[in-house]
Amino acid sequence: MTVIEIDGLRKGYRGGTAVDGVSLRVGRGEIFGIAGPNGAGKTTVVECASGLRRPDGGTVRVLGLDPQTDRRRLLQRVGAQLQEAALPDAITVGEALRMYASFYDDPADWRALMDQWGLTERRRTGFGKLSGGWKQRLFIALALVGRPEVVFLDELTTSLDPSARRTTWGLIRDIRERGVTVVLVTHFMDEAEALCDRLAIMDRGRVVATGTPAGLIAEGRCRSLDEAYFALITENGV
Numbered sequence: 001m002t003v004i005e006i007d008g009l010r011k012g013y014r015g016g017t018a019v020d021g022v023s024l025r026v027g028r029g030e031i032f033g034i035a036g037p038n039g040a041g042k043t044t045v046v047e048c049a050s051g052l053r054r055p056d057g058g059t060v061r062v063l064g065l066d067p068q069t070d071r072r073r074l075l076q077r078v079g080a081q082l083q084e085a086a087l088p089d090a091i092t093v094g095e096a097l098r099m100y101a102s103f104y105d106d107p108a109d110w111r112a113l114m115d116q117w118g119l120t121e122r123r124r125t126g127f128g129k130l131s132g133g134w135k136q137r138l139f140i141a142l143a144l145v146g147r148p149e150v151v152f153l154d155e156l157t158t159s160l161d162p163s164a165r166r167t168t169w170g171l172i173r174d175i176r177e178r179g180v181t182v183v184l185v186t187h188f189m190d191e192a193e194a195l196c197d198r199l200a201i202m203d204r205g206r207v208v209a210t211g212t213p214a215g216l217i218a219e220g221r222c223r224s225l226d227e228a229y230f231a232l233i234t235e236n237g238v
């Protein structure tokens with residue numbers, strides 16, 4: 001079953017076109033990656049799909065709902081960890097989880113979630129005192145507190161050390177095992193190869209290839225996903 005259907009999505013900002021006719025399909029239970037250079041439009045696609053930005057053109061359906069007109073209903077069924085997320089420094093881990101749980105009609109048990117993500121020891125720690133890795137963990141837990149069917153994770157492991165990245169990969173696989181569809185924006189081809197069932201490579205506002213990691217490697221007659229990626233994108237020197 002298709003849970004995300006995007007057709008001909010267009011979005012521009014004052015500076016120009018960010019997304020220029022993107023079409024994507026994501027199936028239930030997939031880990032779907034979106035990769036591409038800085039400024040390719042990845043975050044804008046995710047923001048349009050999660051209802052945070054209004055597209056200029058095209059259609060977006062998530063779980064059959066239009067993120068603009070059905071935003072309230074959709075927010076009950078999707079979770080998002082977005083790139084520039086922040087919380088007030090003084091709010092504690094426990095308070096943040098409890099507060100987010102209150103936004104949903106049928107939330108997960110936030111204490112159990114806190115435990116599952118190893119956050120219980122830090123429940124009284126203020127957000128401002130958490131290291132980058134613990135902030136990321138908290139954001140994943142917050143994205144899951146509404147028991148979402150679809151979760152958007154944007155550059156989840158960018159600020160993590162290598163072992164925290166590996167741990168996070170395991171946690172993302174756990175999310176999928178529970179039947180949740182995961183959309184993962186990433187800059188790391190090793191991450192895409194390890195986690196993604198399929199991925200879209202974006203460049204300058206367009207999808208330049210979609211496929212399984214193995215399929216993209218084979219199609220480009222490459223030895224690795226890294227090589228396939230660099231063959232697909234135009235270096236723009238940003």
Ligand SMILES: Nc1ncnc2c1ncn2[C@@H]1O[C@H](COP(=O)(O)OP(=O)(O)OP(=O)(O)O)[C@@H](O)[C@H]1O
Pocket residue numbers: 013014015017018036037038039040041042043044045
């Ligand atoms: N709020 C905004 N106002 C103006 N321009 C924006 C805004 N958000 C994004 N853009 C521009 O739109 C284009 C696409 O940005 P977007 O953040 O979607 O790309 P991205 O692929 O996620 O990049 P990155 O890998 O750097 O996060 C870029 O040129 C960016 O400068």
